[in-house]
Amino acid sequence: MEPADRAAKMTALFGRAPLPGHLGMSLRFDDDLRAVIDLPHAAFLDHGLGQVHGGIFATLIDTAAWFTAAVHYDTWISTIDFGVRLLEPVEAEDLTAVGSVVRLGKRIATADAEIRTAAGRLVAVGGATFANTSVRFT
Amino acid sequence: MEPADRAAKMTALFGRAPLPGHLGMSLRFDDDLRAVIDLPHAAFLDHGLGQVHGGIFATLIDTAAWFTAAVHYDTWISTIDFGVRLLEPVEAEDLTAVGSVVRLGKRIATADAEIRTAAGRLVAVGGATFANTSVRFT
Amino acid sequence: MEPADRAAKMTALFGRAPLPGHLGMSLRFDDDLRAVIDLPHAAFLDHGLGQVHGGIFATLIDTAAWFTAAVHYDTWISTIDFGVRLLEPVEAEDLTAVGSVVRLGKRIATADAEIRTAAGRLVAVGGATFANTSVRFT
Amino acid sequence: MEPADRAAKMTALFGRAPLPGHLGMSLRFDDDLRAVIDLPHAAFLDHGLGQVHGGIFATLIDTAAWFTAAVHYDTWISTIDFGVRLLEPVEAEDLTAVGSVVRLGKRIATADAEIRTAAGRLVAVGGATFANTSVRFT
Numbered sequence: 016m017e018p019a020d021r022a023a024k025m026t027a028l029f030g031r032a033p034l035p036g037h038l039g040m041s042l043r044f045d046d047d048l049r050a051v052i053d054l055p056h057a058a059f060l061d062h063g064l065g066q067v068h069g070g071i072f073a074t075l076i077d078t079a080a081w082f083t084a085a086v087h088y089d090t091w092i093s094t095i096d097f098g099v100r101l102l103e104p105v106e107a108e109d110l111t112a113v114g115s116v117v118r119l120g121k122r123i124a125t126a127d128a129e130i131r132t133a134a135g136r137l138v139a140v141g142g143a144t145f146a147n148t149s150v151r152f153t
Numbered sequence: 154m155e156p157a158d159r160a161a162k163m164t165a166l167f168g169r170a171p172l173p174g175h176l177g178m179s180l181r182f183d184d185d186l187r188a189v190i191d192l193p194h195a196a197f198l199d200h201g202l203g204q205v206h207g208g209i210f211a212t213l214i215d216t217a218a219w220f221t222a223a224v225h226y227d228t229w230i231s232t233i234d235f236g237v238r239l240l241e242p243v244e245a246e247d248l249t250a251v252g253s254v255v256r257l258g259k260r261i262a263t264a265d266a267e268i269r270t271a272a273g274r275l276v277a278v279g280g281a282t283f284a285n286t287s288v289r290f291t
Numbered sequence: 292m293e294p295a296d297r298a299a300k301m302t303a304l305f306g307r308a309p310l311p312g313h314l315g316m317s318l319r320f321d322d323d324l325r326a327v328i329d330l331p332h333a334a335f336l337d338h339g340l341g342q343v344h345g346g347i348f349a350t351l352i353d354t355a356a357w358f359t360a361a362v363h364y365d366t367w368i369s370t371i372d373f374g375v376r377l378l379e380p381v382e383a384e385d386l387t388a389v390g391s392v393v394r395l396g397k398r399i400a401t402a403d404a405e406i407r408t409a410a411g412r413l414v415a416v417g418g419a420t421f422a423n424t425s426v427r428f429t
Numbered sequence: 430m431e432p433a434d435r436a437a438k439m440t441a442l443f444g445r446a447p448l449p450g451h452l453g454m455s456l457r458f459d460d461d462l463r464a465v466i467d468l469p470h471a472a473f474l475d476h477g478l479g480q481v482h483g484g485i486f487a488t489l490i491d492t493a494a495w496f497t498a499a500v501h502y503d504t505w506i507s508t509i510d511f512g513v514r515l516l517e518p519v520e521a522e523d524l525t526a527v528g529s530v531v532r533l534g535k536r537i538a539t540a541d542a543e544i545r546t547a548a549g550r551l552v553a554v555g556g557a558t559f560a561n562t563s564v565r566f567t
Contacts (some may be wrong), residue, residue, distance in 0.1 A: 032201035034208060063170035069215040074208025081207075090278045094207045094252060095399055096372065096420055098236035098512055100539050100558060102532045115556055118516045122369055123422060125514050125554075140531055140539075142556070144372055144420065146399060146513060177364045233537055234510065234558055236374055238401050238420060255416055256378045261509055261560060263376050263416075278393055278401075279417070282376060282510055282558065284537060308477035311486060339446035345508045346448060346488025352481040370483045374512035402434075 018048055021086050024152060025050075035078060035091040038071070042082060050082030052112040056105075072130055073097070075112035076141035079128035083114025088095070091150040092124055097143035107123055108132040122147050155210060156186055159224045162290060172225060176209070181249070185291075188220030190250040205243040210268055211235070213250035214279035217266035221252025221283040222283055227290040235281035258284050259265055292426035294324055297362050300428060301326075311354060314347070318358060319391070326358030328388040332381075343381040347375070351388035352417035355404035359390025361422055367426040368400055384408040398409055398423050432462055435500050437463075443512060447490040452485070456496060460525070464496030466526040481519040486544055487511070489526035490555035493542035498559055507563040508539055511557035534541075536561050540565025552557060 018026075022044045029042040040054045043092060044048040052075055054060075076099050085092050110130055117125040123146060130139040154162075160182045167173060167180040173193075190213055200206040213239050223230050248268055249254045255263040261284060268277040298320045300315060300386075305318040318328045328335075338344040352375050359367050367397055386406055393401040399422060406415040430438075436458045441455040451531060452528040454468045459533050466489055468474075474563060476482040499506050525546055542555040 028201040032206070033197045033199045034206040035200075038198040054219040057274040059171045059175040061171045062231070063166040068170070068212065069219075069235065070208060070212025073211030073215065073235070073237070073286070074206065077211065086271070091202070093238050096236065096401075097207065097240040098234065098374065099211070100234040100531070100555075100556065101232050102534075102539065104231070108204075110474075117514070118551065120516075125372075125516065137532065140541075140556075142512075142514065142554070146422070182429075213369065234379075235540075236418075236512065238418065255376070256413065262509075265376065265416075275394065276344070278403075278418075280374075280376065280416070284560070302479040306480070308484040309473045311476075314474040327549070331528045335447045335451040337447045338449075339442045339503070344448040344488065345491040345514065346484060347509065349487030349491065349511070349513070350482065350484025353487065355482075367478070369518070370515050372514040373483065373487070374510065375487070376510040377508050380507070 016089055018086065022048065025082055025086050027083065028083055030060045031118060038074065040041050040078065044086065048086055050079050050086070051077045052113045054110045065106060069101055072101055072139040074130045075110060075130050076139065079112035079114035080126040080141070080143040081145065083116060084119065084124040084126040087119050088147060091100050091148045091152065092145040093148055095144045095146050097141060099139060099141040101139050103136065103138045105132060108128050108134070117142065154227055156224065163220055163224050163235045167220065174245045176212065178216065182224065183281040186224055190216050190217045192248045194245050194247050203218050203244060207239055207279060210239055210277040211237045213248060213268050214266045214277065215275070215281055217252035218264040219252035219283065221254055222257065222262040222264040225257050226285060227289060229286045229290065230283040231286055233282045235279060235283050237277060237279040241274065241278050243270060246272070255280065292327060292365055294362065298324060299360050301358055303397065305358065308318070314350065316354065320334060320362065321363050324362055326355050326362070328355045330371060330386045332385050338391050345377055348377055348415040349375045351386060352404045352415065353419055354416045354421040355388035356402040357421065358404040359392060360395065360400040362404065364393050364423060367424045367428065368421040369424055371420045371422050373417060375415060375417040379414045381414050384410070391427035398422050430504055432500065436462065439496055439500050442443045442495065452488065454492065458500065458558060458562045462500055464493050464500070464528045466493045470521050470523050483515055486515055486553040486564065487513045489524060489544050490553065491525035491557055494555070494557040495542040495559065497530060498533065498538040498540040501533050502561060503565060505562045505566065506559040507562055509558045509560050511555060513553060515553050517550065517552045519546060519552050522548070540544040540567035
């Protein structure tokens, strides 16, 4: 399958994924086939002190890294582990996460992601490791 | 402030936190003052293949670790970083995350958390590091 | 192969491993088949301010976690990633790292490890993820 | 203090650090003030199967990230935690680690590092988080 076809397939998969939609995320791929996740701010994304909850940063990192790696495989990849570093708090700002490939192996893939506010402020970074499976996308 | 009073204060803080409530999480402290987060399954928690999204595990780990550490401080602690290892996929099962203290320092705190299904199956583990701030709870 | 036989094989493998020997580490397995790594302090283990270097903690975590997981497999496992949290500085104290299994899967294994001083002080914790390979031990 | 002066001070500090010297590491700063650590291969760096030990990658990541961040502070920074992803095995190849700043905060700093072989092959990546202290360099 060509990368552009896989990107279309990935976008369709994202469209069927309940959680990202529930949180208000949208997905596109940039010219380098990196996943870009946009998340407009909403009050329900916050923790008890009125800033975006760490779990939202983690969800963005996981999602951007996963799609950035997954678009290069014809089989399903499953997340083994991931980590997030929270750099600055965010209050009521829209967020964009962008993934980047670190290494695409036959069995293991790894990708990074960073999150910026609409103003371009870097607020979180992270990375994830994935295991390739034999489950083909349909 | 006594630990039991802080636990009550923390539970109130959790009650005001938008995201955990939005996802359906509830908080209690066990006899060892460890935060226990319950999350009944709901379809919107899933990724595109019908299993619980990695971001949910991360949110549970972050939340359980944070409250388990925070209940020991009179000041606000902010998450610096955290990591999650996803051990087994989860389909339509209720989840419970339990935190455990690793170290409570004057400036830095660190805690772990694990997630089990209602049947007791261990499905994810993680840990988080927090910086103590000078912001007092009110 | 029986666990006790594998432990003997692992100990022999450790004996042939250049770096652990070079640093002064020794390996044994406790009754629960957890790898225990002892490292007597030596001046060359320190960083520029006279405390044990973070890389030594990482080497201990990686080694204790690896042997604790590897003893359960007949094939070689390779480290995918690992993380270390440094809790307290150490000056001129002997160290002991002990591993613990988190999950032993068919393809992926994960284990934790903690490091204590001879006096029992907890100074570092960490975890590692391993991929199982098809290379058999000989 | 000017960055160039701090770089000179850092290089002197590195020269006094026992472990890096013991392992054969050398430090320089590139034009962007990023720490570059060179490590020629030696047999004692290997694990039992004749490849470079994971602890060496961790030590390189920790060291490159630490100096890349530390050169921007007049006070000592201490490593809170760090993680390493091992991408490819290395047999008898010289290694070079290069750090990069992620964020330099007043209290918390974070930096990444990557490790390549002399041939330019990317073999490991990682990141570290540091707490700033009030201890001034002398």
